[in-house]
Amino acid sequence: MLPSASPRPAALAQFIAGPGRVDAVRDALLQLAQATREEPGNLSYDLHQLKNNPAAFYVLGNWADEQALDAHLASAHVQQCLAETIAGEIVAPYAQWRARLLSEPDARSDRPRPVGNSPAQVTLLPFFTIKAGEEAAVGNCHLEMVAITRAEPGCLGYDLYQSVEDPSVMFLYENWTDQAALDKHMHTSNFYRVVRGEIDKRLAVPWTAHLMTMISEPHRERITA
Secondary structure, three states: OOOOOOOOEEEEEEEEEOOOOHHHHHHHHHHHHHHHOOOOOEEEEEEEEEOOOOOEEEEEEEEOOHHHHHHHHHOHHHHHHHHHHOOOOEOOOOEEEEEEEOOOOOOOOOOOOOOOOOOOOEEEEEEEEEOOOOHHHHHHHHHHHHHHHHOOOOEEEEEEEEEOOOOOEEEEEEEEOOHHHHHHHOOOHHHHHHHHHHHHHHEOOOOEEEEEEEOOOOOOOOOOO
């Protein structure tokens, strides 16, 4: 594994609503987000909905330490939500992956915050499955892109995570003011130099990405060092 910027753990979860149950799942997950943000040790907890499949929801949360994350998963509101509230509303058992933040928290205090339910704003979640032995090289390339990308117009957030269960998998959590800003980022010389030139050749399969809308209001504070 690459050295992490901090010992802070994260969890990414996926929920797929059944036919006609999108609103019920959405409301239940928003209530869960509100309760989770009141937990000791929770640093962020944001809910997203796929743009091309509104039945699919993704939650990304960050915690101060493993004990805080474990306490969250064992909490009464999580158990009730999963076992009772949405148990009959989703088409398959929910999926969850533990991860860790590799990039340094964003130090820019004046960066605009994402906005919940913005018709223009986009969240991108690209996944990278890396060839054996290339994890450090790919991680370092991504980390090089973090500071570069955060300086681009329209960037509201850009963070790198690595799966705990499978260190060959990394993902980015990107927030942009609009699709035009994201498109411009993906056509910069740095994107072609680093992502296309160095990362792509080290992947076991081509990277894939989910384009989403943040439907919860963003966490009241940024993750800080």
